[in-house]
Amino acid sequence: MTPPPPPPPSPPPSLGFVPSLDVRGLAYAYPDGHQALFGVDLTVERGERVALLGPNGAGKTTLALHLNGILTAGAGTVRVAGLPVEPANLAEIRRRVGIVFQDPDDQLFMPTVREDVAFGPAAAGVRGAELEEAVRRALRRVGMAEYADRPPHHLSFGQRRRAAVATVLVMEPEILVLDEPSSNLDPASRRELADVIRSLDVTVLMVTHDLPYALELCPRSVILSDGVVAADAPTGDLLADEELMRRHRLELPFGFDPTARPTRNPRAHRAVAPWGERPTPRES
Numbered sequence: 001m002t003p004p005p006p007p008p009p010s011p012p013p014s015l016g017f018v019p020s021l022d023v024r025g026l027a028y029a030y031p032d033g034h035q036a037l038f039g040v041d042l043t044v045e046r047g048e049r050v051a052l053l054g055p056n057g058a059g060k061t062t063l064a065l066h067l068n069g070i071l072t073a074g075a076g077t078v079r080v081a082g083l084p085v086e087p088a089n090l091a092e093i094r095r096r097v098g099i100v101f102q103d104p105d106d107q108l109f110m111p112t113v114r115e116d117v118a119f120g121p122a123a124a125g126v127r128g129a130e131l132e133e134a135v136r137r138a139l140r141r142v143g144m145a146e147y148a149d150r151p152p153h154h155l156s157f158g159q160r161r162r163a164a165v166a167t168v169l170v171m172e173p174e175i176l177v178l179d180e181p182s183s184n185l186d187p188a189s190r191r192e193l194a195d196v197i198r199s200l201d202v203t204v205l206m207v208t209h210d211l212p213y214a215l216e217l218c219p220r221s222v223i224l225s226d227g228v229v230a231a232d233a234p235t236g237d238l239l240a241d242e243e244l245m246r247r248h249r250l251e252l253p254f255g256f257d258p259t260a261r262p263t264r265n266p267r268a269h270r271a272v273a274p275w276g277e278r279p280t281p282r283e284s
């Protein structure tokens, strides 16, 4: 009798098709008992740019803080590139997931921009010419090379935001989580940061109330509302769904038409900023 054929080999555990982020049934209550998340499911594939939308208090920041283990899931699982977010994996997870906080001053605390950007890799043991080159590269990526020797507190808010992005990019993360990246930026700085984000070859999860920015940068959006995922669809479809938007307290800027195709001509694009002044008023 011939023996049965051996089973096919299992696929390698991590290569290729593992999503960047995989959140299953995530629930979380703060220590005071306030339940902020009630079973969130979210998968983000490698290289996707996804906007996380929702009204104040929906749980967006709470979800973001689970992605590199700043908060620990009360129930459910969070996986980053296949790795469960748990104490044994935190060093690796934090190398892979870079979070840019809303307030750049939370990330800039050294005497110069250069030292702030060097801080993470130096703590990871990078030294000498390799460290210098990594810092230079990160600052170049955000257009801040000439500010390397300035004290962060002498920079404008927009420059500090870009420096904060550099402190994260220098670690070469696979996943960039941006919390309100466009807040407090003037139109030119907002545009420049969009260009930086678009140029990066990473997975992006962008928490934002800036719906035109979400449409411009993220093909897909997820609405979080009262601690659950209320919608997950192409950004243009979500923003055009007036009933859905109303239900979740999401409002477009006056005169902004999410169905109007943005032009790809960068000079023409600049000419229509700021968004609220586009000459395409919608019937409401």
Ligand SMILES: Nc1ncnc2c1ncn2[C@@H]1O[C@H](COP(=O)(O)OP(=O)(O)OP(=O)(O)O)[C@@H](O)[C@H]1O
Binding pocket: 030, 031, 032, 034, 035, 036, 054, 055, 056, 057, 058, 059, 060, 061, 062, 063
């Ligand atoms: N440290 C905390 N202790 C207790 N409750 C908290 C804490 N931080 C946030 N919360 C509560 O958890 C819920 C979700 O807050 P979270 O900051 O995640 O919302 P958000 O969607 O990011 O809101 P926003 O758009 O205003 O930034 C809110 O009801 C908030 O009051």
